[in-house]
Amino acid sequence: MNRLCVTGLGIILLIAILGLLAPLIAKNPYKTDLKDRLEPPSLKHPFGTDQLGRDLFSRVLWGARTSLFVALTISLISMSLGCIIGAVSGYFGGIVDDVIGRIIDVFLAIPELVFNIALVGIFCAAYGVSTWNVILAVVITNWVSYARITRGIVLSLKEREFVLCAKAIGAGEWYILLRHVIPNSIGPIVVLATLNMGNVIMTIASLGFLGLGIQPPTPEWGQMINAGKDYITTAPWLTFFPGLFIALSVLGFNLLGEGLRDVLERKSFIE
């Protein structure tokens, strides 16, 4: 058992379970109570209360649902999109590879967060404020890393014997790609996806902090830190707990990713 893997998985599972159980163990995250405004952590409010007297524990837990759901959605869509584009680019080569390669270069040349901010701004202006703007914006910048990695793997896989064998028995190009090449490249992509989840959570939180992400009153960690920053000297718990959960979830995914990479590298070395 890889220790990094287990620790990372444990942290993620803990946060995910807390998030899933939020409706059972947490209070209504929207309920305001101005009498209990800015209360420090106590038995009644384990993480204290915010500026509107809302229970911060509940908001952080409900925020876990939001952050993990959005991050997972982004990762799945980006991964699928990136894998297909990267595989097509690497497998077919030639002009297809040149065009896709240049597109990837263009995307990689623009700083990711700046690109995300611009995209969210454009989508908000065009379609109004929505969580799907954030998902779409991050997917647009995020698929590139999957495509790049997949392309590299496919370039080496397509020369392997099992691909040549498949071709020899008359299998079609798309069949080989979907049935043999992509499934054989999935290991490193899963590692990348796991490591990338941490980045995506950070991106969502950054956009939330800048006020571009998920809109209030929906609980979201980055947005909660932004709202709490004005109170950092008088009510530090407003920023501490959402910050802690961001740090823990990023740490969890990074540890899991690192662990998975170690396991897969060892496996390929043995093979």
Place this chain on the structure above:
Amino acid sequence: MITRRDFLKYVALSSATLLLGCAKKEVTPVTTPTAKPTYKAEFVLGYGKDHKLKGGKWGIGFFPKIHVLERLVEYDLKHDEYVPSLAKKWEVEKDGKIITFELNKGIKFSDGSEFNAEAVKFTVEWLKLNHPLGAETFESADVVDDYTVSINYKDAMFFNLAKMAEFHMSIMSPKSVKPEGDPKGEFVLPIGSGAFKVVDYKEEQYAIYAPNEFWYERFGIKPKFKRFVVKFIKDDDTRVMALKSGEVDAISDYVHGGSAYTPRNLLGPLKREGYNVFKRIIPLTWIIAFNYKKEPFNDVKMREAVDLAVNRDDVVKIFDNQVLPARTLFIEDAPGIKEAGVTYEYDPKKAKELVEEAGYSGAEVDMIVDKSQSDQILVCQLIQQQLKNIGLKVKLEVLESGAYKERRDSGEYDMRMYYIGGTDRRFYLRMYWRFYPGNKWSAYVSERTGELCKKILKEFDKEKRKRYLIEFYKAIHDEHGVVPLYFDIMTVVTSKNVDADYYSLFHYPNGIPFGEPLFYNVGVRA
């Protein structure tokens, strides 16, 4: 060799000396006269907005307009009177189409040049060519003699006089532009007759002023510092930290009001930590404005429902009770408010009934708010919860300033946070901007309120104007045109070693009340 006797002698002598030394010293009381505190040569203020001393669409910043320049008249809100400032008196002709100002003699600009009718004419012409408010206000200015000037306005109305107390109508020396005195000339630096003159300025970083000796001489007072440094610290919390770290001696709200202010929730803790907190309530009311031209808020019942559903006592708790709940349209010092006797109540039960009666129970409405207004975002979230209790689902949209303005101007919203009024001098100006028919920044206009607003801004007679104002407050209430939420304040927070007093912070030396903080009498003890 010391003998036993010598030893005992030494011991006795030392003990006596020690005892004498320990004895309480007889102190002769000395009466010293109360020493005058010595002040540092520099006063440093933390402020949230650039002073734009090189000018812009709306001219220089509001802060230098107040501290470097002066106006012909000032406004006393409590008595609803325009009082002399640079002008000694004035005569209104043709129902306000022409106002002839007789100017005070012996006033000098900070560069030593004379303030006279030519300077007023220059300012009027410059504003007409270079300023949106000047362009819509002035026709021309005629110099009658050195100290008398006639200003011709585009329309005949009382509002022309009211505008002369406005920030933007501040008088500047013809030497403020290049070539000197040319209204078409390039703006160089503001030269005024106010308390301070500009020494240095770095955009978005700092402005340095020095006391204008002519101004201090005029009022017979002496400055307590030689340099007045204003550091532009945009983030509200960082400004407070700068005060705590000693980087600045004081922090002040943006004199415009409504933004770049010291976080209200920090005022209490700052006071408890020994800082001096000065606050003045201003006639700036935060409101909920409706898109009353479309469903559902074209229905007065729905507007009334929102009005009754808002618990203003809870709203002000967001601000640590530092602001006051708005149970009237403006603060009680505003003309006609007390006499109108119109109050806004909290009755969620009735509100719910009204929503049901109007057939909108469970309906979704959207509320837009400017992202830069973090306090307003919180207020909106609270209102969202309060309206949920009466069966209205509020979809809150926090928008970038540009997007917010776009949505506001195109009418793509149901409700939004807004404000009416301003600092004292802007009472009538905002009446015009918010309630006069045809204004792009309006909050609510109906046939009844629009007509009353026109009458208010036309009427020179104070008593008649007050009657119109009373009718106006009643009309706005009857039609539930806007929902007043809370009255804003203007604050100054100073370090423990700063000598400042409420009176001089919010009054000109001649006793005229100012809604904006003034710093002419502040001193930083060495």
